[in-house]
Amino acid sequence: MPESPIRKLMPYAEIAKKSGKTIHYLNIGQPDIETPKVALDAVKNNDLSILSYSPSQGFETYLEKLSAYYKKNQIPLHPDEILVTTGGSEALLFAMGCITDPGDEVIIPEPFYANYNGFATASGVRVRAVESKLENNFALPPIAEFEKLINPNTKAILICNPGNPTGYLYTKDEIEQLADLALKHDIFILADEVYREFAYDGAKHYSIMQVERLAEHAIMIDSVSKRYSMCGARIGCIASKNKELITNAMKFAQARLSPPTFAQIAAEAALDTDDAYFNEVISEYVERRNTLVEGLKSIKDVKVAVPKGAFYCTVELPVEDSEDFAKWLLSEYEVNGETIMVAPAAGFYSTPNTGINQIRIAYVLEKEIILKAIHILKLALQDYPN
Known part of the structure; x- marks a missing residue:
């Protein structure tokens, strides 16, 4: 590792x-x-007498509120298309486990969030990098550079939008180009969108889940850590309209039993945070x-x-x-x-x-x-x- x-x-x-x-x-x-006070108060004022397991997919009430949050952000997701995870990290591990076997490859524009290397190593997956340049603020490299690396072992392109460590926000056109490439080669687009709210200078975040034609090929990773300054809660989710993907992710969710109960209570309450x-x-x-x-x-x-x-x-x-x-x-x-x-x-x-x-x-x-x-x-x- x-x-x-x-x-x-x-x-x-x-x-x-x-x-x-x-x-x-x-x-x-x-x-x-x-952290929003409403989230902290939900834990402080809770009267649970038993701190029990939650369902493996997360609390139904939280999933319903997450669905409403996404729809508010023009991302049409039903509760059964979302699984609650222990942070975005676990969601990424679930995704790797669902779409790759040892020896498979994932293409990532670099520099990228350092733990992608760790998740790939843990899953026996090879990272193939496409370098983006500081000179143009780390914009998406030319699609031709991605296509050069695609082979029978390629299972996905992984992006972070907006980016960590670069802060680059992909444009709608760049996302659409990636979508076309994924459909052409029948691979997944795995999008880490944990910084969705943080888009500056009048720019708008465009989610991979908003590309309708990509429904079977899009996987979104999300987390409350940065959005609500709740890094210690360790609550995230994996979302996809691909039913087979969610079914298989559920196997991983059951194997680790459940996401943390109190943290879900806080995360659900955080969704009531005022704009x-x-x-x-x-x-x-x-x-x-x-x-x-x-x-x-x-x-x-x-x-x-x-x-x-x-x-x-x-x-x-x-x-x-x-x-x-x-x-x-x-x-x-x-x-x-x-x-x-x-x-x-x-x-x-x-x-x-x-x-x-x-x-x-x-x-x-x-x-x-x-x-x-x-x-x-x-x-x-x-x-x-x-």
Whole structure:
């Protein structure tokens, strides 16, 4: 199993913390936005006398409310086309288990969410990467590049929309191109849409589930973690109109018994969150993004892709090895007792020796801390011996 580039440097952070340093964690997508009160109150005020199993597919009431939420977002899904999972991670593992056998292949535009490598490894699946470029904000690579890799072992194309670690938001035209390719070669499109709400600059998220002709070939992964700042709830779902896919996913759901009960109660209540919550959150993230991008662009020889969604930014640094730099930041560097933790980007690629001078920054901290982090990064690049 590959190590997580997001978490692998935590031992360095722990040592730095024990030495008295203040660390600003830009490595992980853990928002500092408060979880909706309605979700927390649903757990606090619950009068359950037995904390029992839920149904393997999730509570019926939650599935019905999820269906209504999706329909509100122009995604027509019935409750029986959705299975509740223990986070989006389990949904991805279920999907891999349903559509692949060991030795099969999945094509993914890189850089991509690092754990896709882990899920593929756990399923005995080979990742075939199509590289997207920082120079055009990591837009979808040409369809011809995907088609070159398709062979009898190809089972799916996996995308994250909006993207982690790039923040790229795929256009409707790009999604339609992928749909045409999937139908042409009879493969699945597996779409990780956990950042759906976070689309900026007037852009709209276009779901793979909105492509009607792709009904039998589309699988959507979702989660409450980022949407409601509920990362610790570990509630997600897998959704598809392909009945055979859902039937087989149910086997995996039964094998792990059930998703967590209290977390489902919180997730169901979170669906009652007022739209004003998202308006405020999106406005906050846009301000943080603008602050980060503007600050990074002011640093000599730093290149940055401008994210259109999610809350991540992929940055190219004037260093040879960003992992060495990230370790040095934690173990040997500080500015007035403070330093930053970033995620080396090589772990978001499957192609060897790619992205080794890049990092991912999660702009999940308040604006004042982002400004401080930029200042530390600028000074660190001037002082870094390598």
